[in-house]
Amino acid sequence: MTNSVIKWSKDDVLALKSWHDNWRGLKVAVLGLGVTGFSVADTLAELGAKVLVIAGSKDDNSERLLEVIGAKFVQKDSDEEQLYELKTFNPDLVIVSPGYRPKHPLTEWAIGQDIPVWGDIELGWRLRDKTSKVAHWVCVTGTNGKTTTSQLTAHMLLAGGLRAAPVGNIGVPILDALRDPQGFDVLVVELSSFQLARLGEISPYASVCINIADDHLDWHGGRDEYIKAKAKIYNNTQVACVYNRQDPITEQMVVDADVVEGARAVSFGLDTPPVSGFGLVEGLLIDRGFHEERTKSALELYSMSELKKQNMGSPHLVQDILAAAALARSLGVSPEEITSAIKQFKPDDHRMQLVLHDNEIQWIDDSKATNAHAAEASLKSYSNIVWVAGGLFKGQNIDDLIKKYQNKFRAVIVIGKDRDELLQALSRHAKNVPVFEIDEEHTETVMKSVVKKAKAIAQKGDAVLLSPAASSLDQFDSYEDRGRRFAEAVKNSKGDDGVGGRQNTAT
Numbered sequence: 001m002t003n004s005v006i007k008w009s010k011d012d013v014l015a016l017k018s019w020h021d022n023w024r025g026l027k028v029a030v031l032g033l034g035v036t037g038f039s040v041a042d043t044l045a046e047l048g049a050k051v052l053v054i055a056g057s058k059d060d061n062s063e064r065l066l067e068v069i070g071a072k073f074v075q076k077d078s079d080e081e082q083l084y085e086l087k088t089f090n091p092d093l094v095i096v097s098p099g100y101r102p103k104h105p106l107t108e109w110a111i112g113q114d115i116p117v118w119g120d121i122e123l124g125w126r127l128r129d130k131t132s133k134v135a136h137w138v139c140v141t142g143t144n145g146k147t148t149t150s151q152l153t154a155h156m157l158l159a160g161g162l163r164a165a166p167v168g169n170i171g172v173p174i175l176d177a178l179r180d181p182q183g184f185d186v187l188v189v190e191l192s193s194f195q196l197a198r199l200g201e202i203s204p205y206a207s208v209c210i211n212i213a214d215d216h217l218d219w220h221g222g223r224d225e226y227i228k229a230k231a232k233i234y235n236n237t238q239v240a241c242v243y244n245r246q247d248p249i250t251e252q253m254v255v256d257a258d259v260v261e262g263a264r265a266v267s268f269g270l271d272t273p274p275v276s277g278f279g280l281v282e283g284l285l286i287d288r289g290f291h292e293e294r295t296k297s298a299l300e301l302y303s304m305s306e307l308k309k310q311n312m313g314s315p316h317l318v319q320d321i322l323a324a325a326a327l328a329r330s331l332g333v334s335p336e337e338i339t340s341a342i343k344q345f346k347p348d349d350h351r352m353q354l355v356l357h358d359n360e361i362q363w364i365d366d367s368k369a370t371n372a373h374a375a376e377a378s379l380k381s382y383s384n385i386v387w388v389a390g391g392l393f394k395g396q397n398i399d400d401l402i403k404k405y406q407n408k409f410r411a412v413i414v415i416g417k418d419r420d421e422l423l424q425a426l427s428r429h430a431k432n433v434p435v436f437e438i439d440e441e442h443t444e445t446v447m448k449s450v451v452k453k454a455k456a457i458a459q460k461g462d463a464v465l466l467s468p469a470a471s472s473l474d475q476f477d478s479y480e481d482r483g484r485r486f487a488e489a490v491k492n493s494k495g496d497d498g499v500g501g502r503q504n505t506a507t
Helices: 010-014 035-046 060-069 079-089 105-112 120-126 146-159 174-178 193-197 223-234 248-256 304-309 315-330 335-344 372-379 399-408 420-429 443-457 479-492
Strands: 027-031 050-055 072-075 093-096 117-119 136-141 164-168 186-190 206-209 240-244 264-268 277-281 284-287 299-303 353-358 361-365 385-389 409-414 435-437 463-466
Touching (some): 027 105, 035 060, 035 174, 050 079, 079 105, 093 105, 136 146, 136 223, 136 315, 146 164, 146 186, 146 335, 164 174, 206 223, 206 315, 240 248, 240 315, 277 315, 299 335, 304 315, 361 479, 372 385, 372 399, 385 443, 399 409, 409 443
Parallel strands (some): 027 050, 027 093, 050 072, 136 186, 136 206, 164 186, 206 240, 240 264, 264 277, 361 463, 385 409, 385 463, 409 435
Antiparallel strands (some): 277 284, 284 299
């Protein structure tokens, strides 16, 4: 490939498999200007590619930085206007930010023109050799728990003396990590279903799908497509396919995966572990996966009593710990090093986080529960609940969750714009539970109204639980924003009387 060639062929583009290949002059359209989109543009500009970023919204700071690195930016509101810009640019390659749905008009046009369409993860895999230290990739997905598992895994690897970092969907774009001049021994790559849908050919050292439940079904076009995307995590795994033996779908994913010869299936669960498994025995977290004598004995990792002291004893967190331990053990981290890492670990905010314990009432921020499966983990953990729920339900079915836990509800406080499904499910399966709708639409005051109403309802021994089972983006900037506003309203309300709210007449 020479710089004199104006139009690259598809074969020319697909042949680019190293940082040290010649990317100069390649015309690349980057769709989306979030954190991921900017990292893609910055990386390709460094490689000498001609970059055009197309996005539907402006970001003045990122736009200025794009100008500095030599990339061009076009902001257009409609798909039609963006498509015109894409056609006019006539790219050799299109890189898509994770939020673009599979059948988006821009990607459909590119595919129709036989132009390669990649996500940032496939680009990252091709560029992973910038430094002489080429990192192993440990890939993590699941409907819930993937961020905690990724953080725990990286924490354990660091305790084992490896230079490691959690990247990808977790917040630090993978391309930023790959350009670190020191390089890494291991990158723990958290992958959303959006990223997995356009994964491309990668080969993880170890991989895990923690669990599967309905989520983002509207984006993927159905449950089968969602599961198909998640299953890609195991393809070409080199050493260990870690799966949840209490979730048959993840086990079937491993059975169906095309892996590197010699890769092992390693399970985790909250029961007694089989050979090649991690689990619980008499209150101890146990490794029978990477123990040389695993057919006869097991290695102790940690105790449940210590986890409970650290407020990490809930079932979903224990599963995350076991999954992370299996990944870390596959890279040679010792049981003692894993024990030390767990002892020092602190879970993220907004996941079953105690905000206040006042007048024998617990106020719990579980805003990170953005789907029914995540909310179930917290609903399991409390006996008498004033449940704060609602938001964007993304095509998921909420009926089973309500049917299963309706006997625990003191009342349900409904927020969010996408509430009809929730109200109808409550009417079907929780007829005797008082339901209150918060009609307040202003972000600044929603949680103040929620807390006022909850204070009027809650009794001693109750948990007021913000575990929405839905996305936050209808009313808040993020689940963090939603949880933060709830916590602030709780702390600011001490001493106030509970008033307000509208009781649903259907209950």
